Amino acid sequence: MTQKIFVAGASRGVGREIALRLVRENYKVTALWRSLTPTIDLEELGIDIVRGDALNLSEMEAAMQTEEPITAVISTIGGLPQDGIRADYLGNRNLIDAAVKAGINRFILVSSIGAGESAAALSPQVLQTLGAVLVEKEKAEQHLMASGLTYTIIRPGGLKSEPGTGNGVLTQDTKVSGMIHRADVADLVCQCLGSVKAENQVFSAIDRHQLYTQVEFSEFKLV
Template sequence: MNPIVVWGASSGLGLAIVEYFSQAGFEVIGVARNPDKSPELKAACKATHICDATDQQQVEAVVNALPNDAWVISTMGSFRAPVPVDYIGHRYLIDALQEKNLMRFFLVTSLGCGDSWQFLSERARQGFGDAVREKSLAEAWLQSSDLDYTILRPGGLVNGPMTESGELSQGIEVHGIIHRSEVARLVHQLLDSPDSVGQVYACVDKQAVVAGK
C-alpha cells in the first residue's frame, strides 16, 4: 500500500482522513502547522511534519522528505485567516510535488468552488465566498499542472459515523451535508480508482445528521 500523506491533518476533516487511513492499515504521515496540539494525530501517524504552508521553503522541505511512492491528500483551509493558505499554500504544494515527481494528489475543497459557484446561495457567498474563491484558484492551479489529481467538493461537514451512503456527483447542482468520516471513505474509494484521475466530484449524504438532532 502506498504511504498516505495528509496536509491540514491536525483537526477537522484532515484528522478524520488520517484516522480513517490509519485504521485501514496504511502508513500515514500528517502535515500541519502545529502537529503537537493534536494527540490523536500523533497517535495515528507513523510520522508528522511541522509546516506553515504559506512559507514556500517549508513546503518544499517537507515534500522533499516524503516517500517517493506517497499518495498526497490535502484538506488545507484557513477561513478568515490573515494570510489564507487555500490558494498560495496549495500552489506551493502542487509545484513542489511536481518537482519531486510525486504525482498522485487528492485535493478536498468544498461545494461552491469552480463551476459550482453558480449554485452557491447569496448568503453563502457573503459568509464564506472569499474562502471558496481562494479554493477555486487552487483547483485551477492544480488542473493546469501535470499531477494525477482528483478534486472532491463535499457539502457541509459534520461529525458522525461512516454511513456508506455518501453520494458522488459531477456537473449537477447538489446541496446538503456529509459526515467527515464518510468523506474519508469516499477519498479512499476515489484514490483506488484510476478513472478518478483528472476528475472533479461533489459529495453529500442524505443519511447524514447533525450531532444532537
C-alpha cells in the same frame, strides 16, 4: 509495497478523519503539522509527523523530501486566515508546487461545493457570505488542474461531525448540494485514492439523504 500518503490538514476535521482511515487501511501516513502542540495520539498510531507551514514553499519542499517516496498528497487545508492570508489558495499552491518538484504524481484536493461551476448549487445569500473563501478555493483547483499532476478534486457540502452514515456519494452534477459527515468525506477520499476512474475528475460530495432540495442526480460510481 505499502503506499505512503502525505496528508496536509490532519490536525482536525476531514484531514484527521482521512489520516486515521488511511492507517486503518494499512497505508503509511505522513501528516503535515503546523502547530507546535503535541501530536502523541497520531504518532502512537504510527503516523509520521512532519512540521511545517503550508504558506512557506521551502518548508513544503523539504517536507516532501522523504527517504521513502510519497505516492500521493491529500490536502484539506483552509479555514481561518493567518495574519490576513488564507491557506485555501496559497497553502495549496505551495503543496502542489512542492509535489511537482518532488516527482509525486497524485494529488487529491478537498475543496468545497460553491467553488467553480458548483456555485450554481448555492443560494445567492450563501455565495455572498462565502464568496471570498470560494474564490480562493477555485484558484487552488485551477492551479492543481494546470499542474500536470494526476488530480482528484472533491467538493463536500456542509460538514457535520457526527459518526459517518455510509451514505456519502460523489456526483458530477454541479447543481446538487447538501450536508455530509466528515467521516463520510474521508471514506470517499480514500476510495478515490484507489480508483483509476477518479483520476483527473472533479466531484461534489453529499449525503444522499441530506440534500438541501430534493432533486434527481446521478451518483458517480468509482468501481
